[in-house]
Amino acid sequence: MERYVVRFLRAALAWLAAGVSLGVAMAVHPAWTIYRTAHLHMLLLGFVVMMIAGVAYHVMPRFTATPLHSPRLASWHFVAANVGLALLAGGFIVRFHTATVAAWLLGAGGTLSAAGAYALAWNLWRTLDHAAVAPSRLTISTRPLRVADRPAAR
DSSP: OOHHHHHHHHHHHHHHHHHHHHHHHHHHSGGGGGGHHHHHHIIIIIIIIHHHHHHHHHHHHHHHTSOOSOHHHHHHHHHHHHHHHHHHHHHHHHTTTOHHHHHHHHHHHHHHHHHHHHHHHHHHHHHHHHHHHSOOSSOOOOSOOOGGGSOOOO
């Protein structure tokens, strides 16, 4: 498996653990429910989207029988998505304490997270473009199936 795929999958598991831990903390200390937006983003962007990205980067080249358009862009996406999410989660946590700092963290984190999502979409789109022009390895017969060609009934 490619290094960036493994990194995405491990990051997804780490964000799952962090999001669940924050959820447990909110259950134990109900006053901490003010942090539920951070909890939500840790699980949705951290676990779900990173797991989808890791699986998509692994599966799409195999489904299309073409290499990924840009493995370098996938690595950049990994960094942008994780740094962006860390800034976002931090911004959601500190916004109740220092609104000015939170606004900067949320803005920077949201921008990086969005850039990572755009990188994923672009990379997979271009991979599909390469697959559309590549000749298929399977040949499709245009002649009708005859009775003699059908498997025998048991």
